[in-house]
Amino acid sequence: MDSELTIGALSERSGVATSALRFYEAEGLIHATRTAGGQRRYSRDTLRRVSFIRVAQQVGLRLDEIRVALESLPEHRTPTAKDWERLSSSWRPRLDAQIALLERLRDRLGGCIGCGCLSLRFCKLLNPDDQAGQRGPGPRHILEG
Amino acid sequence: MDSELTIGALSERSGVATSALRFYEAEGLIHATRTAGGQRRYSRDTLRRVSFIRVAQQVGLRLDEIRVALESLPEHRTPTAKDWERLSSSWRPRLDAQIALLERLRDRLGGCIGCGCLSLRFCKLLNPDDQAGQRGPGPRHILEG
Protein backbone atom coordinates (compact mmCIF):
# COMPACT_ATOMS: atom_id res chain seq x y z
CA MET A 1 0.00 0.00 0.00
CA ASP A 2 1.66 3.08 -1.27
CA SER A 3 -0.44 5.79 0.29
CA GLU A 4 -0.61 7.97 -2.76
CA LEU A 5 -4.02 8.88 -4.06
CA THR A 6 -5.10 9.21 -7.65
CA ILE A 7 -7.23 12.19 -8.48
CA GLY A 8 -10.25 9.94 -8.66
CA ALA A 9 -9.61 8.55 -5.20
CA LEU A 10 -9.05 12.00 -3.76
CA SER A 11 -12.22 13.18 -5.39
CA GLU A 12 -14.21 10.32 -3.98
CA ARG A 13 -12.83 10.65 -0.50
CA SER A 14 -13.18 14.40 -0.34
CA GLY A 15 -16.44 14.72 -2.22
CA VAL A 16 -14.84 17.34 -4.45
CA ALA A 17 -15.03 16.94 -8.22
CA THR A 18 -11.86 16.11 -10.10
CA SER A 19 -12.31 19.23 -12.18
CA ALA A 20 -12.30 21.26 -8.99
CA LEU A 21 -9.18 19.51 -7.76
CA ARG A 22 -7.34 20.34 -10.97
CA PHE A 23 -8.61 23.86 -10.64
CA TYR A 24 -7.29 24.08 -7.08
CA GLU A 25 -3.92 22.89 -8.30
CA ALA A 26 -3.88 25.50 -11.05
CA GLU A 27 -4.63 28.09 -8.38
CA GLY A 28 -1.82 26.85 -6.20
CA LEU A 29 -3.96 25.53 -3.35
CA ILE A 30 -2.88 21.93 -3.60
CA HIS A 31 0.05 20.12 -5.21
CA ALA A 32 0.67 16.74 -6.74
CA THR A 33 3.56 14.64 -7.87
CA ARG A 34 3.36 12.95 -11.24
CA THR A 35 3.77 9.37 -12.33
CA ALA A 36 6.09 8.48 -15.19
CA GLY A 37 3.06 8.70 -17.45
CA GLY A 38 2.14 12.15 -16.21
CA GLN A 39 -0.78 11.37 -13.95
CA ARG A 40 -1.28 13.12 -10.65
CA ARG A 41 -0.61 11.43 -7.36
CA TYR A 42 -1.57 13.10 -4.13
CA SER A 43 -0.03 12.56 -0.74
CA ARG A 44 -2.41 11.60 1.99
CA ASP A 45 -2.45 14.93 3.77
CA THR A 46 -3.82 16.55 0.65
CA LEU A 47 -7.14 15.17 1.78
CA ARG A 48 -6.93 17.32 4.87
CA ARG A 49 -5.88 20.26 2.77
CA VAL A 50 -8.95 19.87 0.62
CA SER A 51 -11.10 19.61 3.71
CA PHE A 52 -9.60 22.83 4.93
CA ILE A 53 -10.38 24.53 1.66
CA ARG A 54 -14.02 23.54 1.75
CA VAL A 55 -14.48 24.57 5.34
CA ALA A 56 -12.74 27.84 4.69
CA GLN A 57 -15.15 28.50 1.87
CA GLN A 58 -18.03 27.99 4.26
CA VAL A 59 -16.46 30.57 6.49
CA GLY A 60 -16.61 32.92 3.53
CA LEU A 61 -12.98 33.04 2.43
CA ARG A 62 -12.14 33.31 -1.22
CA LEU A 63 -9.71 30.88 -2.78
CA ASP A 64 -6.91 33.42 -2.97
CA GLU A 65 -7.23 34.08 0.73
CA ILE A 66 -7.25 30.38 1.41
CA ARG A 67 -4.12 29.98 -0.69
CA VAL A 68 -2.36 32.56 1.41
CA ALA A 69 -3.47 30.82 4.57
CA LEU A 70 -2.21 27.48 3.31
CA GLU A 71 1.12 28.98 2.41
CA SER A 72 1.74 29.55 6.09
CA LEU A 73 1.84 25.81 6.67
CA PRO A 74 5.24 24.14 7.12
CA GLU A 75 6.79 23.27 3.79
CA HIS A 76 8.72 20.16 4.53
CA ARG A 77 6.80 18.21 7.05
CA THR A 78 3.26 17.00 7.25
CA PRO A 79 1.21 19.57 9.12
CA THR A 80 0.12 18.54 12.57
CA ALA A 81 -3.29 18.92 14.13
CA LYS A 82 -1.87 21.94 15.90
CA ASP A 83 -0.88 23.54 12.61
CA TRP A 84 -4.41 23.16 11.33
CA GLU A 85 -5.89 24.44 14.51
CA ARG A 86 -3.74 27.54 14.46
CA LEU A 87 -4.80 28.22 10.91
CA SER A 88 -8.48 27.79 11.50
CA SER A 89 -8.51 29.69 14.74
CA SER A 90 -7.59 32.77 12.76
CA TRP A 91 -11.13 32.65 11.44
CA ARG A 92 -12.73 33.25 14.77
CA PRO A 93 -12.92 37.03 14.54
CA ARG A 94 -14.40 36.73 11.12
CA LEU A 95 -16.95 34.20 12.22
CA ASP A 96 -17.82 36.23 15.27
CA ALA A 97 -18.33 39.35 13.20
CA GLN A 98 -20.50 37.58 10.71
CA ILE A 99 -22.59 35.95 13.37
CA ALA A 100 -23.06 39.34 15.00
CA LEU A 101 -24.17 40.87 11.72
CA LEU A 102 -26.73 38.18 11.09
CA GLU A 103 -28.07 38.44 14.60
CA ARG A 104 -28.37 42.17 14.21
CA LEU A 105 -30.30 41.64 11.01
CA ARG A 106 -32.54 39.07 12.58
CA ASP A 107 -33.35 41.12 15.61
CA ARG A 108 -33.91 44.44 13.93
CA LEU A 109 -35.33 43.53 10.59
CA GLY A 110 -38.85 44.77 11.03
CA GLY A 111 -38.03 48.10 12.52
CA CYS A 112 -35.27 49.15 10.24
CA ILE A 113 -36.72 48.46 6.85
CA GLY A 114 -40.19 49.76 7.53
CA CYS A 115 -39.05 52.99 9.09
CA GLY A 116 -37.72 56.00 7.28
CA CYS A 117 -34.21 55.69 8.64
CA LEU A 118 -32.76 53.81 5.77
CA SER A 119 -30.40 55.89 3.80
CA LEU A 120 -28.24 52.76 3.88
CA ARG A 121 -25.06 54.74 3.61
CA PHE A 122 -25.36 55.56 7.27
CA CYS A 123 -27.57 52.80 8.52
CA LYS A 124 -26.08 51.35 11.67
CA LEU A 125 -27.67 48.03 10.96
CA LEU A 126 -25.65 47.40 7.87
CA ASN A 127 -22.61 49.54 8.39
CA PRO A 128 -21.73 49.27 12.01
CA ASP A 129 -18.21 50.39 11.26
CA ASP A 130 -19.21 53.03 8.76
CA GLN A 131 -17.79 51.23 5.78
CA ALA A 132 -20.05 51.91 2.84
CA GLY A 133 -18.98 48.76 1.06
CA GLN A 134 -18.12 49.37 -2.58
CA ARG A 135 -15.80 46.53 -3.37
CA GLY A 136 -15.89 46.04 -7.13
CA PRO A 137 -17.87 43.61 -9.22
CA GLY A 138 -18.52 39.95 -8.77
CA PRO A 139 -20.94 38.11 -6.57
CA ARG A 140 -21.40 39.42 -3.08
CA HIS A 141 -20.40 37.05 -0.36
CA ILE A 142 -22.17 37.62 2.81
CA LEU A 143 -19.02 37.17 4.79
CA GLU A 144 -16.93 39.56 2.84
CA GLY A 145 -16.85 42.28 5.50
CA MET B 1 -40.88 70.05 -4.18
CA ASP B 2 -41.82 67.26 -6.50
CA SER B 3 -40.56 64.27 -4.62
CA GLU B 4 -39.21 62.44 -7.62
CA LEU B 5 -35.60 61.43 -7.57
CA THR B 6 -33.15 61.39 -10.43
CA ILE B 7 -30.96 58.36 -10.69
CA GLY B 8 -28.08 60.36 -9.33
CA ALA B 9 -30.06 61.43 -6.30
CA LEU B 10 -31.26 57.90 -5.64
CA SER B 11 -27.73 56.65 -6.00
CA GLU B 12 -26.42 59.20 -3.53
CA ARG B 13 -29.14 58.61 -0.99
CA SER B 14 -28.99 54.86 -1.20
CA GLY B 15 -25.26 54.49 -1.60
CA VAL B 16 -25.84 52.24 -4.59
CA ALA B 17 -24.09 53.03 -7.89
CA THR B 18 -26.19 54.29 -10.77
CA SER B 19 -25.03 51.39 -12.89
CA ALA B 20 -26.39 49.04 -10.27
CA LEU B 21 -29.71 50.88 -10.18
CA ARG B 22 -30.07 50.55 -13.95
CA PHE B 23 -29.16 46.93 -13.60
CA TYR B 24 -31.83 46.43 -10.94
CA GLU B 25 -34.37 47.99 -13.24
CA ALA B 26 -33.35 45.72 -16.10
CA GLU B 27 -33.80 42.81 -13.72
CA GLY B 28 -37.23 44.00 -12.70
CA LEU B 29 -36.42 44.84 -9.10
CA ILE B 30 -37.23 48.53 -9.28
CA HIS B 31 -39.17 50.72 -11.67
CA ALA B 32 -39.00 54.29 -12.88
CA THR B 33 -41.14 56.71 -14.79
CA ARG B 34 -39.51 58.69 -17.55
CA THR B 35 -39.32 62.39 -18.27
CA ALA B 36 -40.24 63.76 -21.67
CA GLY B 37 -36.57 63.52 -22.53
CA GLY B 38 -36.35 59.88 -21.48
CA GLN B 39 -34.58 60.23 -18.16
CA ARG B 40 -35.54 58.11 -15.18
CA ARG B 41 -37.44 59.52 -12.26
CA TYR B 42 -37.92 57.46 -9.14
CA SER B 43 -40.72 57.75 -6.63
CA ARG B 44 -39.64 58.20 -3.07
CA ASP B 45 -40.46 54.71 -1.90
CA THR B 46 -37.97 53.34 -4.38
CA LEU B 47 -35.39 54.33 -1.82
CA ARG B 48 -36.93 51.88 0.60
CA ARG B 49 -37.08 49.27 -2.11
CA VAL B 50 -33.39 49.64 -2.74
CA SER B 51 -32.70 49.41 0.96
CA PHE B 52 -34.66 46.20 1.03
CA ILE B 53 -32.64 44.81 -1.83
CA ARG B 54 -29.33 45.50 -0.14
CA VAL B 55 -30.42 44.09 3.17
CA ALA B 56 -31.82 41.03 1.45
CA GLN B 57 -28.46 40.52 -0.20
CA GLN B 58 -26.82 40.57 3.20
CA VAL B 59 -29.22 37.87 4.23
CA GLY B 60 -27.90 35.86 1.31
CA LEU B 61 -30.73 36.11 -1.20
CA ARG B 62 -30.00 36.29 -4.87
CA LEU B 63 -31.51 39.04 -6.96
CA ASP B 64 -34.02 36.76 -8.61
CA GLU B 65 -35.29 35.65 -5.24
CA ILE B 66 -35.49 39.25 -4.13
CA ARG B 67 -37.45 40.12 -7.23
CA VAL B 68 -40.00 37.47 -6.41
CA ALA B 69 -40.26 38.76 -2.86
CA LEU B 70 -40.78 42.31 -4.07
CA GLU B 71 -43.48 41.19 -6.44
CA SER B 72 -45.59 40.25 -3.45
CA LEU B 73 -45.84 43.90 -2.47
CA PRO B 74 -49.06 45.77 -3.27
CA GLU B 75 -49.05 47.11 -6.79
CA HIS B 76 -51.04 50.27 -6.51
CA ARG B 77 -50.30 51.78 -3.17
CA THR B 78 -47.14 52.69 -1.37
CA PRO B 79 -46.14 49.77 0.82
CA THR B 80 -46.60 50.29 4.52
CA ALA B 81 -44.18 49.49 7.28
CA LYS B 82 -46.26 46.40 7.88
CA ASP B 83 -45.80 45.26 4.29
CA TRP B 84 -42.06 45.51 4.64
CA GLU B 85 -42.08 43.76 7.95
CA ARG B 86 -44.07 40.85 6.58
CA LEU B 87 -41.62 40.52 3.75
CA SER B 88 -38.53 40.62 5.85
CA SER B 89 -39.88 38.35 8.55
CA SER B 90 -39.89 35.56 5.98
CA TRP B 91 -36.12 35.64 6.27
CA ARG B 92 -36.04 34.50 9.85
CA PRO B 93 -35.73 30.79 9.22
CA ARG B 94 -32.96 31.42 6.78
CA LEU B 95 -31.14 33.71 9.15
CA ASP B 96 -31.55 31.30 12.02
CA ALA B 97 -30.18 28.44 9.96
CA GLN B 98 -27.23 30.43 8.82
CA ILE B 99 -26.41 31.64 12.29
CA ALA B 100 -26.57 28.06 13.51
CA LEU B 101 -24.16 26.92 10.80
CA LEU B 102 -21.64 29.61 11.61
CA GLU B 103 -21.84 28.88 15.31
CA ARG B 104 -21.25 25.23 14.62
CA LEU B 105 -18.20 26.10 12.59
CA ARG B 106 -16.90 28.45 15.23
CA ASP B 107 -17.32 26.03 18.07
CA ARG B 108 -15.93 22.95 16.40
CA LEU B 109 -13.28 24.30 14.12
CA GLY B 110 -10.21 23.13 15.91
CA GLY B 111 -11.32 19.60 16.53
CA CYS B 112 -12.76 18.82 13.19
CA ILE B 113 -10.03 19.93 10.87
CA GLY B 114 -7.12 18.62 12.81
CA CYS B 115 -8.56 15.20 13.37
CA GLY B 116 -8.83 12.43 10.85
CA CYS B 117 -12.60 12.50 10.68
CA LEU B 118 -12.84 14.69 7.69
CA SER B 119 -13.99 12.79 4.74
CA LEU B 120 -16.15 15.84 4.16
CA ARG B 121 -18.80 13.87 2.39
CA PHE B 122 -20.02 12.63 5.72
CA CYS B 123 -18.75 15.28 8.06
CA LYS B 124 -21.53 16.28 10.40
CA LEU B 125 -20.03 19.73 10.76
CA LEU B 126 -20.58 20.65 7.18
CA ASN B 127 -23.45 18.43 6.21
CA PRO B 128 -25.72 18.32 9.20
CA ASP B 129 -28.61 17.18 7.03
CA ASP B 130 -26.56 14.70 5.06
CA GLN B 131 -26.75 16.66 1.86
CA ALA B 132 -23.45 16.29 0.11
CA GLY B 133 -23.90 19.59 -1.53
CA GLN B 134 -23.21 19.40 -5.23
CA ARG B 135 -25.27 22.21 -6.58
CA GLY B 136 -23.75 23.14 -9.92
CA PRO B 137 -21.29 25.83 -10.84
CA GLY B 138 -20.96 29.38 -9.76
CA PRO B 139 -19.63 30.96 -6.62
CA ARG B 140 -20.67 29.33 -3.40
CA HIS B 141 -22.81 31.47 -1.19
CA ILE B 142 -22.59 30.54 2.37
CA LEU B 143 -26.32 30.92 2.79
CA GLU B 144 -27.26 28.69 -0.05
CA GLY B 145 -28.42 25.79 2.07
Place this chain on the structure above:
DNA sequence: GTCAATGTTAAAGTTTGGTTGAAGTTTTCT
Protein backbone atom coordinates in the same frame (compact mmCIF):
# COMPACT_ATOMS: atom_id res chain seq x y z
C1' DG C 1 -28.87 80.61 -25.21
C1' DT C 2 -24.98 78.28 -23.65
C1' DC C 3 -22.61 74.91 -21.31
C1' DA C 4 -21.32 71.81 -17.70
C1' DA C 5 -23.33 68.26 -15.28
C1' DT C 6 -26.04 64.62 -15.56
C1' DG C 7 -28.46 61.37 -18.07
C1' DT C 8 -29.26 57.68 -22.07
C1' DT C 9 -28.33 52.92 -24.47
C1' DA C 10 -26.06 48.73 -25.81
C1' DA C 11 -22.52 45.81 -25.75
C1' DA C 12 -18.62 44.08 -23.81
C1' DG C 13 -15.73 43.20 -19.80
C1' DT C 14 -14.73 41.57 -14.86
C1' DT C 15 -14.51 38.39 -10.94
C1' DT C 16 -15.15 33.98 -8.64
C1' DG C 17 -15.36 29.24 -8.79
C1' DG C 18 -15.77 26.24 -11.13
C1' DT C 19 -17.95 22.55 -15.30
C1' DT C 20 -17.97 20.55 -19.94
C1' DG C 21 -16.17 18.60 -23.96
C1' DA C 22 -12.91 16.90 -27.24
C1' DA C 23 -9.17 14.36 -28.42
C1' DG C 24 -5.72 11.73 -26.92
C1' DT C 25 -2.73 8.89 -23.14
C1' DT C 26 -1.95 5.84 -19.14
C1' DT C 27 -3.29 2.26 -15.91
C1' DT C 28 -5.34 -1.58 -14.56
C1' DC C 29 -7.94 -5.71 -15.08
C1' DT C 30 -8.43 -10.12 -17.09
Place this chain on the structure above:
DNA sequence: AGAAAACTTCAACCAAACTTTAACATTGAC
Protein backbone atom coordinates in the same frame (compact mmCIF):
# COMPACT_ATOMS: atom_id res chain seq x y z
C1' DA D 1 -2.21 -8.77 -25.17
C1' DG D 2 -6.37 -6.33 -25.39
C1' DA D 3 -10.01 -3.66 -23.56
C1' DA D 4 -12.09 -0.79 -20.19
C1' DA D 5 -11.55 2.61 -16.82
C1' DA D 6 -9.25 6.39 -15.44
C1' DC D 7 -6.38 9.95 -16.57
C1' DT D 8 -4.24 14.11 -19.45
C1' DT D 9 -4.58 19.08 -21.45
C1' DC D 10 -6.72 22.95 -23.28
C1' DA D 11 -10.17 25.89 -24.47
C1' DA D 12 -14.71 27.17 -24.10
C1' DC D 13 -18.57 27.81 -21.36
C1' DC D 14 -21.57 29.11 -17.20
C1' DA D 15 -23.80 32.13 -13.56
C1' DA D 16 -24.20 36.18 -10.54
C1' DA D 17 -23.88 40.87 -10.02
C1' DC D 18 -22.30 44.28 -11.57
C1' DT D 19 -18.90 47.94 -14.07
C1' DT D 20 -16.95 50.09 -18.04
C1' DT D 21 -16.91 52.26 -22.32
C1' DA D 22 -18.45 54.83 -26.19
C1' DA D 23 -21.22 57.79 -28.40
C1' DC D 24 -24.86 60.62 -27.86
C1' DA D 25 -29.12 63.38 -25.40
C1' DT D 26 -31.30 66.11 -21.65
C1' DT D 27 -31.37 69.27 -17.72
C1' DG D 28 -30.92 73.14 -15.26
C1' DA D 29 -28.12 77.09 -13.70
C1' DC D 30 -26.36 81.34 -15.30
